Amino acid sequence: MTEKGYNSGLLSFLILVGSLVLCPCRPHGYRGKSLEDVTKELSNYSAIAQKIINLAVHGKAQNRSYERLAAFTDTVGNRVSGSRNLDLAIKYMYNALKQDGLENVHLEPVKIPHWVRGQESAVMVLPRNHTLSILGLGSSVGTPKEGIEAEVLVVESFDDLKKRASEAKGKIVVYNQPFVSYGETVAYRTSGASEAAKVGAVASLIRSITPFSINSPHTGWQWYQPGVPQIPTACITVEDAQMMARMAHRGTKIVVRLTMGAQNLADVDSFNTVAEIIGSERPEQVVLLSGHLDSWDVGQGAMDDGGGMAISWEALSLIKDLGLRPKRTLRAVLWSAEEAGGVGAMQYYQQHKANITNFDLVMESDMGTFAPIGLQFTGSDKARAIMAEIMKLLAPINVTSLEKHGEGTDINMWMQAGVPGASLHTADSKYFWFHHTEGDTMTVQNPEEMNLCSAVWAVVSYVVADLDEMLPR
Helix, strand or coil: CCCCCCCCHHHHHHHHHHHHHHCCCCCCCCCCCCHHHHHHHHHHHHHHHHHHHHHHHHCCCCCHHHHHHHHHHHHHCCCCCCCHHHHHHHHHHHHHHHHCCCEEEEEEEEEEEEEECCCEEEEEEECCCEEECEEECECCCCCCCCCEEEEEEEECCHHHHHHCHHHCCCCEEEECCCCCCHHHHCHHHHHHHHHHHHCCCCEEEEECCCCCCCCCCCCCECCCCCCCCCCCEEEECHHHHHHHHHHHHCCCCCEEEEEECCEEEEEEEEEEEEEEECCCCEEEEEEEEEEECCCCCCCCCHHHHHHHHHHHHHHHHHHHHCCCCCCEEEEEEEECCCCCCCHHHHHHHHHHHHHHHHEEEEEECCCCCCCEEEEEEECCHHHHHHHHHHHHHHHHHCCCEEEECCCCCCCHHHHHCCCCEEEEEECCCCHHHHCCCCCCCHHHCCHHHHHHHHHHHHHHHHHHHHCCCCCCC
């Protein structure tokens, strides 16, 4: 998962303006059925919802999404944007979706960034010799071959950096910012290098964006600001950031030698991977389920976002296995280069936005497939009321919560353009413990929890796709 809200205000404005042209207030197929009538219609789906739940949680499909994900991650491993492993992952999933008997399995071309980590190391040489655990940040430049050896300036915030700007020239800035929330604290990862470069720093080391650490650094993408010198940047562990902050507070001189072989290479060809169950009556109308196929180049990418990808595949499998065919098309999209800023999804949006009135609901799972709590939803009041009724169908597994604000880098642009959007909300309190680390492996995943997530994903997507009318905008 990359940070939320990566789109600039200008991009959001342009999307909104485009939606006013492309997306009339009443999408094709919406005839204004009353909420009471829709509620009556939904009462007919309790038996189907129970069948889906039984198959996913108790039946032959039990643990299938977990086993599929384990086979995939154990075979392919991690798969960073632009890598050979991502190419292998796309081929693997294309063949697996075909073999599963899903329809219209195909690849849609995109261009994606290609950043290579290379060899990297950091050593504190004063006041004592200590090897720092680091992970370079995506899009970072490398150091000279001999590395950079410089005194450290430890700061607690961007404001602290500004106050001490006169001390920063020629130094390595170490950020020891406290973790408030991912959405707020991630700014240090995304912008820390440029803010340090503005005051003359030669490199930046950022305390990993996590509330919990066992000496584990967390990577992620960062962006250089235009017109600002590009300096090498990496994340260090919470423990090392706090240690250097204590040393600095005592007035101890700290010197670090940083070596990074990172390179930004030319963009490469890649694909979004697509599979469908084609609608029986209105195949041109689409309910889209998604997760991203790429990951970081550490761990296995099982949690971020192997789980979201696996349940999007599994939802279609469950519906196919039960012989169900909704009125509208169910489309699973496995995005490429989400971690590099939602690159594959943005190109998909550009390629498909001319048909935006046919997109009924966009769904994304990118916050882990732990025990599901409910959905987060963005849409009109009437659409929200309908979705709340749909969630009642999940009462047998106690997943009925409908919260505000659907989220997801890969579906944001659709929601900003007025398409209803939903994201999976799970008991994700430990998500950022493992996020973008070597610890993101199958060990984090739980088969029973994935069964429940698959059931939620399948019931909601099927029912929305089968209703007489699209969700009102």
